[in-house]
Amino acid sequence: MKKIALFLMLVPCFYLSQMKTGTFSEMEALQKENTKPVVIHLYTDWCAVCKIESYHLNKDQELVKMMNDHFYLINFEAEKTKEKIRFQNREFGYLSNGGTGIHELALALSKNKSQPVYPVWIILDKNQNLVYYHEGQFTAEKMKEKLKEVSAL
Numbered sequence: 098m099k100k101i102a103l104f105l106m107l108v109p110c111f112y113l114s115q116m117k118t119g120t121f122s123e124m125e126a127l128q129k130e131n132t133k134p135v136v137i138h139l140y141t142d143w144c145a146v147c148k149i150e151s152y153h154l155n156k157d158q159e160l161v162k163m164m165n166d167h168f169y170l171i172n173f174e175a176e177k178t179k180e181k182i183r184f185q186n187r188e189f190g191y192l193s194n195g196g197t198g199i200h201e202l203a204l205a206l207s208k209n210k211s212q213p214v215y216p217v218w219i220i221l222d223k224n225q226n227l228v229y230y231h232e233g234q235f236t237a238e239k240m241k242e243k244l245k246e247v248s249a250l
Contacts, residue, residue, distance in 0.1 A: 112114075115155050116164045118172045121182050121202075127169060131221045134247050137176060139203050139217035141176045147216045150234050157237035167248045175213060176204035176230045208232070220247055 119127070124135060140147035154160060164170055178200050179191040183188040189202035199213075207213035208230065220243060229243050 116161050116170050116171045121171060121173075121184050124169045124171055125183075133167060133169050134223055134228075135171065135221040135225065136164065136244075137171045137173060137206060137217075137219040137221070139173050139175045139206060139213060139215060139219070141215050142174060148232050150216060153235055154235070154240065157241075160237045160241050163241060168244065171199075173203065175200055175215070197209055220244070222247060230239040 126137075127133075140151075176197065176199050179198075181191075182189050182200070182238050184202060187205075189200060189205060191199050191200050192204075203213055203217075204210055206219055207217055209232075214232045216232075216234065218229075218231040218235050218240075219227065222228050228247055231243075
């Protein structure tokens with residue numbers, strides 16, 4: 098019982114150390130109040146590299162703080178997100194292919210239009226212009242380097 102109580106007390110600490118994420122519509126509203134660069138992370142739930150990467154990135158407290166303080170982060174599940182998304186004055190929907198499918202926005206954001214390589218990281222400046230595109234695993238050190246360049250921290 099003591100172990101369960103201790104675990105429940107520590108859960109909020111783990112939660113607080115995570116990167117804050119939002120949706121495209123939330124980001125759009127937040128940009129009107131406080132303009133920041135945007136980081137878009139395209140992933141799938143079946144991607145092992147995506148899961149390992151997420152674990153390692155969230156362990157780096159300097160990166161978590163940098164991301165939470167100076168950027169908006171959107172984690173976008175490319176193959177399970179089915180709602181329409183409005184982004185940069187265009188509307189994107191889900192393209193079903195029987196039991197599977199992919200979101201049009203994932204295809205639009207990816208350089209490989211037929212089948213994106215996951216994970217994909219896209220960094221937009223405050224004006225939502227593309228400043229960096231990265232396919233594959235992103236290390237915490239490389240991400241911090243790129244985020245510092247974008248935000249001039």
